[in-house]
Amino acid sequence: MKNPRGVYEKDRGSGVWWIRYADTTGRIRREKAGTKSTALVLYRKRKTESLEGKKLPEKLRARVVRFSELAADALVYTKANNLGHQVDGYRIAALVEEFGARPAEIPIEDLREWFADQKWEAGTYNRYRTVLSLLYRLGMEHKKVNSNPARLLKPQKENDGRVRFLNQYAPDEEVRLRELVAAKYASHMPELDIALNSGMRRSEQYLRSDWNCVDLLRRDLYIPKSKNGASRHIPLNAEALAAFQELYHRTSGEVPIFVSTRGGERLLGPRHWFEDAVRDAKIKNFTWHDLRHTFASRLVMTGVDLRTVAELMGHKRIQMTMRYAHLAPAHKLAAVEKLSSYNSLNSYSSATESGADKSPAIPAILGTAAGKASDTRTDTGEKAGLLVASEKLQ
16 A cells, blocks of 8 residues: 555664645645554644644644753752752753753653662662652643652651661770870861760751850850751750850851861861771771751650750651660660559459458559650750750760
8 A cells, every 4th residue: 555645664674654734724734643553644634634634733732841851950959948959959960961961751660770780778768769769740730741650659767767876886986086186187176176065966066056146155056057947955064155155256246157177167067087087096987967866765765755865856756756765774774664553463362352361552543644654844944954964974
């Protein structure tokens, strides 16, 4: 059968077929159809539409949106809305390197294959998945893509139980670290003291706080925006207060709290000295974030209740604080010890029924309403309680 005049293979042998026809205005149009059978069906459809007087859009094919365009939109968004946009930028750059030149509608099979080839920990995998999902979510808002394939990538289960704190594996870890910092990085010692005695996240300490947040008179540190978006107050114990006072004398309270001793510019983090100090002090598997773990662990080990620890840490959910619960076995021991009262009472009841002994005293069973403390605390009382908790670190 001879092909209709308007159906042709543009490059002979390519297997890609095109159609050529005149629309209702007499304008000659060309469309790429694909296979020959598809081209025949499309040609007949366009001829019918032309005879019926249907007006075709100026552009029959939508503009091809590249993955790199989605990435560019995401970079603009993260810079405007995310304090951690630098890290997001690194992840977006890695995605662009792999997928940048491709059309944005990437098959989920290709995404799964690339993610599977990366030698990532579960946390890193999930962060890249989150960034990829952001790209496509913004693309959908801008009507550049129709779906978000990142949602089909199954998140990996992270181990939230890792808790590393100073002196965990050797009793002199903190001593070695302090001696090394004092010898090589003495000007950064206040940063170390503040981290150990406030439990701030790195971004909170270096990027989200300034002298307007520090009340030296009332010994209060205000965090305007935590990781979860909420604000909180951290009472300053003696060591943290002394560290802030030393920094205040250096800066006169007129510049950011943590500044370079050379140029006076704001420090963005401790990486340029802390990682070398940890390595030279021969402390293994320890990061800056582990100073925050040290803060929480020591509070728990000195008997501070988990709810207070959660307030000081800025945890939105108590489940985040429960990772430190094993460091305070006393409350678990107190719980199982209550079985002794039950067992004693049960033994007494059995003995009474058998008539063997009717004289033993019944153990006192505590836990009446009179023993329940009121949950209502004034702001002053609450801050006092938090300060007492932080003072236990000394």
